[in-house]
Each structure stands twice: as C-alpha cells, then as structure tokens.
Amino acid sequence: MLFGLVTGSQRLGAFGMAFVAVCALALLVTTQPVQGVDDGVVEGRIRLYTSVTQDTVDAVLAVMAEEQPGLSVEVFRAPTGELDARIAAELRTGGLTADVLWMTDPLSLQRYEADGLLAALPPDGLEAVPEVYRSEAFVGTRLLNLVIVSAIDLATPPQAWASLTDPSLDGGVVLPDPGFAGSAFAALGYLASTADLGMQFYQRLKDNGAVQVASPGEVVSGVAEGRYDAGITLDSLARSAIDKGAPLRLIWPEPGAIAVYSPAAVTSASQDPAAATAFLVFLVSPSAQAAIAATGWEPIRADVAWPYRGPTVEPDWPALFGRQEALLAEYRAIFGD
Numbered sequence: 001m002l003f004g005l006v007t008g009s010q011r012l013g014a015f016g017m018a019f020v021a022v023c024a025l026a027l028l029v030t031t032q033p034v035q036g037v038d039d040g041v042v043e044g045r046i047r048l049y050t051s052v053t054q055d056t057v058d059a060v061l062a063v064m065a066e067e068q069p070g071l072s073v074e075v076f077r078a079p080t081g082e083l084d085a086r087i088a089a090e091l092r093t094g095g096l097t098a099d100v101l102w103m104t105d106p107l108s109l110q111r112y113e114a115d116g117l118l119a120a121l122p123p124d125g126l127e128a129v130p131e132v133y134r135s136e137a138f139v140g141t142r143l144l145n146l147v148i149v150s151a152i153d154l155a156t157p158p159q160a161w162a163s164l165t166d167p168s169l170d171g172g173v174v175l176p177d178p179g180f181a182g183s184a185f186a187a188l189g190y191l192a193s194t195a196d197l198g199m200q201f202y203q204r205l206k207d208n209g210a211v212q213v214a215s216p217g218e219v220v221s222g223v224a225e226g227r228y229d230a231g232i233t234l235d236s237l238a239r240s241a242i243d244k245g246a247p248l249r250l251i252w253p254e255p256g257a258i259a260v261y262s263p264a265a266v267t268s269a270s271q272d273p274a275a276a277t278a279f280l281v282f283l284v285s286p287s288a289q290a291a292i293a294a295t296g297w298e299p300i301r302a303d304v305a306w307p308y309r310g311p312t313v314e315p316d317w318p319a320l321f322g323r324q325e326a327l328l329a330e331y332r333a334i335f336g337d
Contacts, residue, residue, distance in 0.1 A: 042070060042071050042274075042275060042278045043070035043071055043275070044070070044071050044072075044272040044274065044275030045071070045072045045073075045074065045272065045275070046071070046072075046073055046074070046099035046100060046270070046272055046275050046276050046279060047073075047074045047075075047076070047097060047098050047099050047100075048073050048074065048075050048076070048098065048099070048100045048101075048102060048279070049076050049077075049083055049086070049087070049098040049100070049101050049102070050075065050076070050077050050083075050101070050102040050103070051077070051078065051079055051080045051083050051102075051103050051104045051108070051182060052077070052102050052103075052104065052262065053295070054077060055295045056142075056291075056292055056295040056297060057075060057077065057102075059291040059292070059294060059295050060282075060283065060288050060291050060292065061073060062291070063287050063288060063290075063291045064282060064288070071275050071278065071279070073279065076098070079180060079181065079215070080103065080104055080105070080108055080180070080181060080182035080185075081179060081180050081181075083103075083108075084108070087112075095269055096117060096267055096269045097269070098267055098269075098270075099266065099267060099269075099270040099271065099272060099273075099275070099276040099279075100264060100265070100266055100267065100270070100276050100279055100280060101118075101138075101264065101265050101267060102141065102262070102263075102264040102283070103182065103262065103263055103264070104144065104181070104182030104183055104260070104262050105144075105182035105183060105185065105186045105260050105261075105262065105263075106135070106138070106140075106260075106261060106263050106317050107182070107185065107186070107189070107317070107320060107321065107324055108182050108263075109135075109137070109138045109263050109265055110135070110317070110321045111321075111324070112265070112267075113135060113136070113137040113138065113265070114321070114322075116268060117267055117268055117269070118137035118138060118265045118266065118267060118268060119137065119265070119266040119267065119268045119270065119273060119276075119277075120136055120137060121134065121135075121136060121137060121138070121139060121265075121280075122277050122280070122281065125281035125284075126139050126281065126284055128284060128301045128303065129284050129300050129301065130300075130302075133261045133263075133300055135263075137265050138263040138264060138265035139263060139264060139265070139280065139283075139284060140261035140262065140263050140284075140300045141261075141262050141263065141264050141283045141284060141292065141300055142261070142262045142289075142292045142297040142298060142299060142300055143259050143260065143261055143262070143297065143298040143299075143300060143312075144183050144186075144234050144235075144236070144259070144260040144261075144262060144297060144298075145234065145235040145236075145257035145258065145259055145260075145298065145310075145312060146183060146186070146187045146216075146232055146233070146234060146235075146257060146258040146259075146260065147232075147233065147234070147235045147238060147250055147251060147252055147253060147257045148161075148164065148230055148231070148232060148233075148250075148251040148253045149219065149220060149223050149230065149231055149232075149233050149238045149248050149249070149250055149251070150223065150229060150230040150231075150248070150249045150251060151223055151226065151228075151229055151230070151247060151248065151249070152247040152248055152249050153247065154229050154230065154249070156168060157230065157249055157251055158230055158251065158253070159251060159253060159254060160253050160254040160255075161191060161197060161201075161253050161254070161255075162196070162197060162201070163253075164205060164210075164230065164232070165201065165204040165205055165208055166208075167208065169208065169229055169230060170208050170209050171208075171209035171211075172209070172228050172229030172230060173205060173208065173209070173210040173211070173228065173229065173230055173231060174210065174211050174212075174213055174218075174219050174222050174223065174227075174228040174230075174231035174232075175205065175210055175211070175212050175213070175219070175231060175232050175335075176212075176213060176214065176215050176216045176218070176219055176231075176232060176233065177212050177213065177214050177215070178327075178328060178331055179328055179331075179332075180214045180215060181214070181215050181216060182260075183216060183234055183260050184215075184216065184232075185324070185327075185328075186258060186260040186315060187232055187258050188202075188327055188328075188331055189315040189320045189323075189327065190258045190313060190314065190315040191258075192327060192330070192331075193315065193316065193319070193320070199330050199331075199334070202331060202334050202335070203334050206334050206335060211228065212335050216232070216233040216234045216237055217233075217237055219231035219232060219233040219237075220233050220237045220238055220241050220246070220248070221241075223248060224241055224246040224247060224248055235250060235252075235257065235308065236296035236297055237296075238250040239296065239308070240296060252310045252311070255311065255313055256310070256311035256312045256313040257310060257311070257312050257313070258312070258313055258314070258315070259312035259313070259314050260314075261300065262297075264280055264283055265280070266280055284300060284301065286301065286303070286304060289301045289304040290304055290305075293305065293306055
C-alpha cells in the first residue's frame with residue numbers, strides 16, 4: 001500500500017487512532033504542526049489528500065513545523081488513480097472530506113474544478129508562480145520532467161522521443177501506465193497530441209515490443225536491472241538511482257523533457273478554508289520551495305536555486321481537459337488494461 005505517514009515532532013494522536021479505527025483502512029495519519037504564512041497566528045486542522053511523494057510531503061511539513069504549531073495537517077497519500085477512487089467514493093457517500101488537494105498533474109485537478117469542488121485561489125500570496133501554472137482554482141507547486149533513461153552500456157541510446165520506436169530497441173522499451181500515474185498520463189497527453197508522433201507513436205512502440213509497467217519508478221528499476229534497454233521516467237527518479245550507483249544514463253530528449261506542473265488547491269468543502277489557504281500559500285513560499293527542491297523536484301519559482309533546468313515541452317493543458325477518458329481508451333486499445 002502506498003499510504004504514508006507524515007512524521008515529525010508529534011506522534012500519532014488519539015484523533016488519528018480513532019480515524020484509522022473508524023475507516024478500517026491502511027491510512028496512516030498524524031497531526032503535524034505546521035507554519036502559518038504570515039506574522040499572525042494560523043490555527044486549525046486540515047486534511048490533505050495528495051499523490052506527491054512521501055519524502056516531499058515530509059520535507060515541506062518539517063519546514064513548517066519549525067514555526068507556529070497551531071495548525072495541524074492530517075495526510076492521506078496514494079497514487080493518483082487510488083486517490084481519485086477515494087474522492088469518488090466520498091462524493092457518493094456524503095461529500096469530500098479533504099481541505100486541500102495536492103496532485104501530480106493539472107488534469108487531476110481540472111476535472112474537480114469543472115465540477116465546482118475547488119475554491120477560488122486567494123488574491124494574494126501566489127504572485128511568484130508564473131501565470132501559465134495557475135488556473136482560477138489551483139496553483140503549481142513544482143515541476144516534474146519526463147525524460148528517457150537508458151542502460152549505461154546501450155550502444156546507441158535514444159536521443160529523441162521518436163527514437164524510442166527504433167528497431168534496435170525491439171522488446172527493450174518500458175513505459176509507465178498513464179492510467180496509474182498522473183505524470184505518465186501527461187506524457188501520453190503530449191506525445192499523442194504532437195503532430196509528428198500522435199497515437200501512432202504508441203502503436204509503433206507496441207509493435208516494437210514495448211512493455212508497460214505501473215509507475216515511473218518501475219521503469220527505472222527495470223532498466224537498472226537489465227530487463228529493459230530504455231524507458232520513459234521522471235528525471236528526479238533517474239538522478240536518484242544514478243546517484244546511488246545504478247548503471248543508468250539520463251537522457252534529456254529532443255525537443256525537450258515533458259514538463260508537468262504539480263498543482264494544489266483548496267476544496268470548496270473545506271471546513272477551515274482560512275487554514276487551508278494558509279497551507280496552499282505556504283507551498284509556494286521560498287522555504288517550502290527550497291524543501292521541495294531538496295527532495296529532487298524542480299521548484300515552481302524561478303528564484304529558488306535548481307541546477308538541472310533544461311529545454312522543456314508541455315502539453316496543451318486546456319486542450320487536454322475533458323479528453324482524459326478518450327485518450328486512455330485509445331491507449332488501452334493499443335496496450336490493453
């Protein structure tokens with residue numbers, strides 16, 4: 001199970017234990033003291049639903065815990081698909097209980113904005129985030145860059161997205177499942193809508209023996225273990241594996257890495273919108289952005305140090321909204337469930 005525990009100066013309390021008992025789920029909860037975003041006192045309790053990696057959530061809350069202890073955050077973490085399923089179940093049985101959603105890709109939140117489940121962004125506190133990474137209801141918090149990873153001893157590593165279909169890679173390419181991982185769906189959104197690639201790109205991959213796994217992390221491990229020659233993954237995961245000695249090469253492909261912004265939003269159902277908004281604004285503050293960068297993700301703010309910036313391409317996010325099911329259906333017709 002991918003439900004994580006946010007650790008910190010306070011351990012799992014009575015509220016968390018009661019919640020676990022009532023839900024009877026593998027959901028680990030804690031109330032972690034967090035920082036307000038201004039000089040005033042910010043108090044309250046919020047519930048965060050997130051698909052963001054556990055170490056990043058922990059790092060952000062650790063920074064916040066150094067300040068005011070009056071606001072506590074209860075965390076439910078799961079992959080995008082599982083998180084969507086939980087939200088859908090709550091909406092069927094009484095209503096959304098999350099105060100803040102922090103997701104991997106903007107399409108994961110656009111559907112909820114369209115359904116009126118998100119509150120409007122506050123007028124102040126988010127100015128450092130480029131407008132392209134904001135909607136009326138959610139704001140980008142970090143950038144995930146999809147790249148190619150290859151075996152270090154591969155004689156002719158692919159240098160472009162189109163190169164992944166080269167016959168020399170017959171049976172050697174591995175892809176993450178776009179129905180499981182939000183970042184993988186973003187890759188599908190870009191590659192399938194690009195004129196010189198399109199959905200035919202995926203058909204050529206399949207015809208050339210490409211294999212699907214669940215997550216970008218499994219792509220990295222599969223290539224590192226020699227089961228595949230190359231694959232599509234996140235630059236952060238590839239760098240981390242290389243730093244640990246994995247025999248891999250990170251390739252920043254032509255025409256660029258596929259940049260995905262990871263958004264957060266306050267829900268319209270929040271029981272404490274002031275506290276939830278304070279948390280949202282903190283996510284894009286310099287200290288939170290530095291914490292995000294320290295866990296391997298590109299900060300959304302250009303004024304926070306990041307040594308790995310390179311050329312990127314992006315899906316047309318507004319054009320993709322509403323096409324998720326259709327795109328996945330086309331993909332499934334090629335790669336199956």
